Amino acid sequence: MSSLSLTLRGAARDAVDAQVPGLIDHEFASRLAAQDHTLWGAAAEDEASKRLGWVSLFADSRELLPRIAELRDQLAAEGVDRVVLAGMGGSSLAPEVICATEGVELTVLDSTDPQHVAAVVGTAVERTVLVVSSKSGSTVETDSQRRIVSAAFAAAGIDAASRTVVVTDPGSPLAESAGADGVRAVFEADPTVGGRYSALTAFGLVPSGLAGADIEALLDDAEEAFTVLAGDDDANPGLQLGSAIGGTQPLRNKLVITDAGSPLVGLGAWIEQLIAESTGKEGTGVLPVIVSDGEPELTRELDDVLVVQIVDADAEEGSSVDGDTADTVVTPHVVRTGGSLGAQFVLWEAATAVAGGLLGINPFDQPDVESAKTAARGLLDSPAPEAGDAVTDGAVEIRTAGGAPVGEDLGSALRGLLAQVPGDGYVAVMAYLDRTSEARLEDVRAQFAAHTGRPVTFGWGPRFLHSTGQFHKGGPHVGVFLQITADAAEDLEVPGRPFTLQKLIGAQAAGDAQVLAGHGMPVLQLHLTDRTAGLQQVLDAVDALS
Known part of the structure; x- marks a missing residue:
């Protein structure tokens, strides 16, 4: 259908x-189908001229299908039937939807939380293939995930290259390193398709097809629909x-x-x-x-x-x-x-x-995603001092940035933040935690919406940085932000890099808060010194708001 x-x-x-x-x-429709890069004004022309391949990708995408099917059969014959996808934003969201809709297993690794990553790499490594998806390969999250999973393969006596599949742009640094490393397969995607428009390119199709989704039917339906959209x-x-x-x-x-x-x-x-x-x-x-x-x-x-x-x-x-x-x-x-x-x-x-x-904007760039990345890289190289003196309430350290009130305890800090939501504003909850084992935290979204009468978004960090993170910083500055971070019981080294995952996710959270505060928006930062106790404390404090 x-x-x-x-x-x-x-x-x-x-x-x-x-x-x-x-x-x-x-x-507009026929010019879009003809890849007219002038549709969004002079300021967008350069970027648009490089980002319209998504309107005419069907023939190239179909050429991938036999190769994906052959690789899937080869892996299955070797007892390899668990697909782990290391990718961020557009490289992971479409495959996640495709596989969930088809009811086939795909493990998406788009976190830098040590607890989350440890759980993924500690599961069924003997039957795992790693798909590394990145247009350039320079995405710090994906590079770190690849290094950690490769080390897990080696520790299990498995040749990491034979279990690694790469999806990237032609000629990218990742393509070059993959060739040098002799990985199992390299699939090159159309470089004229931006990440969030790449669902029907190799970025969406390779991991989904290896997991067993019917990607041919996906393309058939999309191509049929696009004929209507071009009129x-x-x-x-x-x-x-x-x-x-x-x-x-x-x-x-x-x-x-x-x-x-x-x-x-x-x-x-x-x-x-x-x-x-x-x-x-x-x-x-x-x-x-x-x-x-x-x-x-x-x-x-x-x-x-x-x-x-x-x-x-x-x-x-x-x-x-x-x-x-x-x-x-x-x-x-x-x-x-x-x-x-x-x-x-x-x-x-x-x-x-x-x-x-x-x-009247360019729908193909993402300048404020880059600003948060830049801030995080700077903090990895030279960590900033803590953002003001912390108020400690049980297992929660409370700090603020951008003018948010500290409060005397957790409850008053939450009330103070929510009181700052403007009439046309919203609340954003940004949780740098484990989105699998700590998913119950998502319940606070609806509770905040009921308390404030305003829309509330919930994002798992660093995943949301490639999504709503752009709007938070580049859109109208009417948000108030609750950031939740935590210590991991056990940190993970990133092989070949001078930082651990705990340091990386801490820098990503701090960098994001720094950019938001720099735009004059209030940020309440809660750090859980004990994950289990602190999480329950936050849930209890939110319950008490009503």
């Missing part, structure tokens, strides 16, 4: 009526969705996304990165907020929120700008969309390009 369903109501429909005729007159007509769902995202007046810049019975598992996280990193810059942009059914953002109407429901297209009546919304969503300003995963990938990519044009 590759058909797309799209229903738009309220401000979303008004935006379609206001914006789509101009986009048709501008021949300059008012029924084009890409023009409609892009208008709803970037063309509401005034701009509804909080995009609350929820799964409403869709078979597509985790698609919201992929959309989150695509929209936040593409649009959050130059003081504008759209912030995706991922919520579950019945959570506070869906049960109230806010004038800066647009709700997106990902639905089962088989239950919808086809593409329309009319229709009804059901369930617990209170606001009348709603987008409902469904369809196969391949179709959804290209729909949201096209819509993001449209939204970028309407917002």
Whole structure:
């Protein structure tokens, strides 16, 4: 099933009526399909000229399929059936969604938390293949993960090169080192496709195909859908969705996304990165907020929120700008969309390009992701002093930056931070912890939303730095930030590097807080000196807010 369903109501429909005729007159869809790099203005032309390969990748991507299938069969014959993917942002989010939707196992390694990484490398190494995905290979997280997993292979008496598959751009430093190391396979991706648009390139297809997903059907559905998205007509769902995202007046810049019975598992996280990193810059942009059914953002109407429901297209009546919304969503300003995963990938990519044009920004760069990386590298080389004197409350050390009040204890510090949320603002929870074993921390998101009456995002660090991290720093500065870090019971050395994972994740957290505070936004930093006790203490303090 590759058909797309799209229903738009309220401000979303008004935006379609206001914006789509101009986009048709501008021949936006057909010019996008023809890779016209002038669509986003003179300032974006250079970057756009190098980043539009995603609209015409189908033939090249299909050429990868036999090679991926052959490698999968070879590995299976050797008893190697566990795929671990080391990659960040666009290199990992699409494969994670593809495999979860298909119900096949893929272990995504996109953390620098020592506890998380240790759990991954300590599991079934004898039947593991490592896929290292990075356009350049210079991403510090991915390089560190590769070094640690390679050491685990060696410790188990396994030749690391024979269990390593590399996905990268042609001629990149990673491609050169992989060739020198004699790794099992190197797959080169189209260098004219940016990371967050790379779902249907080697970055999305190789790990997913090795894990057993039906990537041929994924491409079939995407290619079929793209023929519709290339048309300059008012029924084009890409023009409609892009208008709803970037063309509401005034701009509804909080995009609350929820799964409403869709078979597509985790698609919201992929959309989150695509929209936040593409649009959050130059003081504008759209912030995706991922919520579950019945959570506070869906049960109230806010004038800066647009709700997106990902639905089962088989239950919808086809593409329309009319229709009804059901369930617990209170606001009348709603987008409902469904369809196969391949179709959804290209729909949201096209819509993001449209939204970028309407917002007047370059949807292909990510300047503030780079600023946080630069700050982290600087702190690795020369660690900064602690950000002010800490207030200690049990197993939690409390510090602040950017003007957040310290408070006398954990409860008062949380209340002080939340009191600073502006009327058009939001709260961001940024947890540099283990997103598998400490996932219960995500419950605080809905509790903060209920307490403040404002949208709340939740991100696992450093994963979110490649996603909402761009919007936090490059978009409108109306956020307040809660950062949670912790000591690991056991640190991990990074072979061949002068730092450990604990030092790296600490530098990433401190660098991010430094950049946010430098923009004048309040950051409350909670450091758990005892992970178990500290985490429970935070959960209890949040419970006590109500």
